[in-house]
Amino acid sequence: MTLSILGIGFSHSDIALSNQFLEDLDIGTNAQWIIEKIGIESRVISLPIPYIEKTRNQDPEEGLKVATTTPTELALKATSMACERAGISPSQIGMIICDCVRPNHIIPTEAQRIAKALDLSIPAFEVLTACPVFALHIDFIKRFKELPEYVLAITTSAVSQVVNYNDRSDGAIWGDGASACILSTKHLGKLKIIDSEFDADPTRSNAVVIDRFGWFHQDGRAVRDFSVRQTVRLIKRAEEKFGLDWSKDVFIGHQANATMLEQITTNRKIPEQNHWHNVRCIGNQAGAGAPASLAMRWDDIKPGMRVLTAVVGAGLSWGSVLMEGV
Amino acid sequence: MYILGFGKAFPNHPLGDQRFTSLPIPYIKETKNVPIKNALMHAVNSPSEIGEIALRAALEKAKLSTEEVTYVIGDTSTPWETCPSEGQRVAGRLGLKVPSYDVTAIGCALSASLFAITRWSDPPSLIAWVSSNLITQVIDFSEGTEKDLFGDGAGACIISADKEQGFKVEKVEYTLNHNSKFIIEQDLFGAIKIKSLPTSDELKKEFEPLLPQKFDGLIVAPPILEKQISSWGEVISHKHGELLGSNSAVTLAEIDVPVDSQVLVLEKSGGGGTGMILLRRVS
The missing domain is CATH 3.40.47.10 (Thiolase/Chalcone synthase)
Incomplete structure (x- = not known):
């Protein structure tokens, strides 16, 4: 029984936040520092620029009110693209799983809201772990003995709404985005799943946190060290097990920051043309970053090409998915 | 698939009848818990704390030690943090280094988790499941019937495909x-x-x-x-x-x-x- 990705979609917020703007906030950062340390040239967010300029988002409840989009709206746009690419109607979806690290509503859940918006009375629930969720979702779905004909796996977030823009690092990191994936074991798709894994070390779960009524915060240095080490370990494992050839296979990492990804691809000798990413212009989209990067290169996937996603983050948790073009 | 044991836990403050709250009673009387976002500064327990106690009780009932758990699934509708997941927070409190995450479906949390697990071809050998909901922390005590209906508590169970028990x-x-x-x-x-x-x-x-x-x-x-x-x-x-x-x-x-x-x-x-x-x- 082969699990296939029939279509994958993405969507992002539409407000560009520049490094120069962050420098002008006078919070101890500048455009050059951001490029050198984080490698992000611009990011897309859902908070109006004048609002950030005026308030620095010191009250996240107010941020939620003035935001130009919601995680649900982003998810629905990504779903629409995924269905179109899979050649199915949303009414054919038989199960939905969703991850949203900062929903606007606790009840109903994001998956239940999306199902309602699509007018689907089907099993729908959250499967949540934040940044490495693409690996968790694939690993979760792959375990089923039998699945509905089409399964929708979504990850969506608007983390910019929980950023303290007085913090010189956090404001530079986050963008907003969603990805949606149509999976099936009954139909062959453009990508088939070769392998997946998901694991966690919850003893370090307080290293990356989004407070319900507050902001995002993390132990930046520790998380960065963990992310680089763990991603390299995941890649090495895949190289050894499947004999990956970086002259033709593709790597997609967690879209946390571009300099970290450079460090990883240099270590594993992965050439730039076979490293797919979107963090430089979108920012860190939490769990949506890696699958959205894949979705943005959907037309570049060729038969026989193998794509490895290795993702890490909150939990602390990590995982990988190896796919092959069909 | 078998459920080897169930566990439960509650905060210490009685709310009248058999309900419990994690908020100090004088705080509720004085503020009616308005605004809701201040509750976290006054609450005596977090969902993860009560979830941990419930999960330990389930392990005891199943006659198993924490170290035998190979997988953790959590749930909460009253998170103090929307990230990381509740499963990861509770697993962390137990010192577990195993795959952990949340499967959340509000009142259907256990059926949604079991819906998946019972349909898996090769389920993990010992799954710890926990759902913790400290709902009085999100009740406006100044109006409505919610204050008379909801309480605080956590439930947990140990799920296994191998052990025919419970x-x-x-x-x-x-x-x-x-x-x-x-x-x-x-x-x-x-x-x-x-x-x-x-x-x-x-x-x-x-x-x-x-x-x-x-x-x-x-x-x-x-x-x-x-x-x-x-x-x-x-x-x-x-x-x-x-x-x-x-x-x-x-x-x-x-x-x-x-x-x-x-x-x-x-x-x-x-x-x-x-x-x-x-x-x-x-x-």
Whole structure:
């Protein structure tokens, strides 16, 4: 029984936040520092620029009110693209799983809201772990003995709404985005799943946190060290097990920051043309970053090409998915 | 698939009757818990703390040690943090380094998790499941009926495909119904609100497609819907107030079911979810 990705979609917020703007906030950062340390040239967010300029988002409840989009709206746009690419109607979806690290509503859940918006009375629930969720979702779905004909796996977030823009690092990191994936074991798709894994070390779960009524915060240095080490370990494992050839296979990492990804691809000798990413212009989209990067290169996937996603983050948790073009 | 043991836990402050709250009573009297976002600064317990106690109780009931757990699934509808997941926070408190995450479906948390696990081809050997909901932290005590209905508590259970012990999971169903008359809402910064409660007939219509054709055992129901379900057979609910995803595990931790008897667990979520778990006591 082969699990296939029939279509994958993405969507992002539409407000560009520049490094120069962050420098002008006078919070101890500048455009050059951001490029050198984080490698992000611009990011897309859902908070109006004048609002950030005026308030620095010191009250996240107010941020939620003035935001130009919601995680649900982003998810629905990504779903629409995924269905179109899979050649199915949303009414054919038989199960939905969703991850949203900062929903606007606790009840109903994001998956239940999306199902309602699509007018689907089907099993729908959250499967949540934040940044490495693409690996968790694939690993979760792959375990089923039998699945509905089409399964929708979504990850969506608007983390910019929980950023303290007085913090010189956090404001530079986050963008907003969603990805949606149509999976099936009954139909062959453009990508088939070769392998997946998901694991966690919850003893370090307080290293990356989004407070319900507050902001995002993390132990930046520790998380960065963990992310680089763990991603390299995941890649090495895949190289050894499947004999990956970086002259033709593709790597997609967690879209946390571009300099970290450079460090990883240099270590594993992965050439730039076979490293797919979107963090430089979108920012860190939490769990949506890696699958959205894949979705943005959907037309570049060729038969026989193998794509490895290795993702890490909150939990602390990590995982990988190896796919092959069909 | 077997459930080896159930566990439960509550905060220490009695709220009257058999309900508990994690908020200091003087704080509730003085502020009515308005605004909701201040509750976290005054609350005595977090969901993870109470979840950990419930999970330890489930492990004790199953006669297992923490180190034997290979997988953790969590749930909460009252998170202090929307990231990381509740499963990861509770697993971290137990010192576990195993795959951990959340499967969340509000009042259908256990049926949604079992819906998946019972359909897996190679499930992990020992899954710790925990749902912790400290709902008084999101109640506006100045108005509405919510203050009389909800409580704080956590339920947990240990799930295994290998050990034939406790309850055998005979059937699990979970789905959504967007025409459900049971509607609960909670905005991220807002209080929990009951928008609509179903009649017995409306509820029966929602459950009917999922129910087994023949059943004459005990029915475990959510406290908030016990009255509507009471005419369907012998129905039992715990008496600690509505606990959403924690309900079923809390009730099952409190009752004695004779060996070879069946139990029908009914779950509803305010977001349209409907769940059913058919269990048989095997030891």
